[in-house]
Amino acid sequence: CGDMASNEEGHEVIVSYWPTRGLVQPIRYLLEYEGVPYDFVWPQCGPPPSYPRDEWLSTKHRIMEGFDFPNLPYYQDDKVKLTHTMAIMEYLGRKHHLYPINEIEHSDADLYREELGDQFRASIEFFYNHYMVKSDVVVYEKQVRQKLKQFESKFVKCGGDYCLGERLTYVDFLMYEFADHIRLAVSSTVLDECPALNAFMDRFEN
Numbered sequence: 001c002g003d004m005a006s007n008e009e010g011h012e013v014i015v016s017y018w019p020t021r022g023l024v025q026p027i028r029y030l031l032e033y034e035g036v037p038y039d040f041v042w043p044q045c046g047p048p049p050s051y052p053r054d055e056w057l058s059t060k061h062r063i064m065e066g067f068d069f070p071n072l073p074y075y076q077d078d079k080v081k082l083t084h085t086m087a088i089m090e091y092l093g094r095k096h097h098l099y100p101i102n103e104i105e106h107s108d109a110d111l112y113r114e115e116l117g118d119q120f121r122a123s124i125e126f127f128y129n130h131y132m133v134k135s136d137v138v139v140y141e142k143q144v145r146q147k148l149k150q151f152e153s154k155f156v157k158c159g160g161d162y163c164l165g166e167r168l169t170y171v172d173f174l175m176y177e178f179a180d181h182i183r184l185a186v187s188s189t190v191l192d193e194c195p196a197l198n199a200f201m202d203r204f205e206n
Helices: 025-033 054-063 085-095 103-129 134-158 170-185 195-205
Strands: 004-006 013-016 038-043 074-076 081-083
Touching: 013 025, 025 085, 025 170, 074 085, 081 085, 085 103, 085 170, 103 134, 103 170, 134 170, 134 195, 170 195
Parallel strands: 013 038
Antiparallel strands: 004 038, 013 074, 074 081
8 A cells, every 4th residue: 555556647746645536536627627737646555345554654754755744635746745635726726827816705715615625524424434324324415405505505695607706716626526426426416406506517517
């Protein structure tokens, strides 16, 4: 697990995470939208069902020398070495002009970012530890439908085609990944109850 597998082609930008969507997918979406070539590398883990990560955990500080807080996902280019999804997304938002431009947009972006971060963590915890427990699935689906309605209300309140209004920002890549994750995990029609978000998903994909 300490060795890294790679699709390496020698690009300047390197992104690393486990070979799943998890917390890295919004980063990959944004890079691909901007046409930024990058190498994706991932730790090799042990066999199922537990996929032990002991070797990776014992070697990550050596592998990630120069990172302030070694962890996954990580991102590096010729200027920075970053970990944590939200820190990476904010950096890429600034770098690629997909960032809030006034105080209202900054406030809304902060709110979306924190709420979506909570939802990503809750979803990962659920799917790792509760997905096979029917009663837990019922509770999770009820909670996530309520949360989607809150996002729907906020989206409508902001107005426009995207999370912060009329401009695409890094927040939209986070929102898309969360909503798509729920659409795949709960029901393909779960967003039918949220017409503004549903339209956003179609717009984002096309």
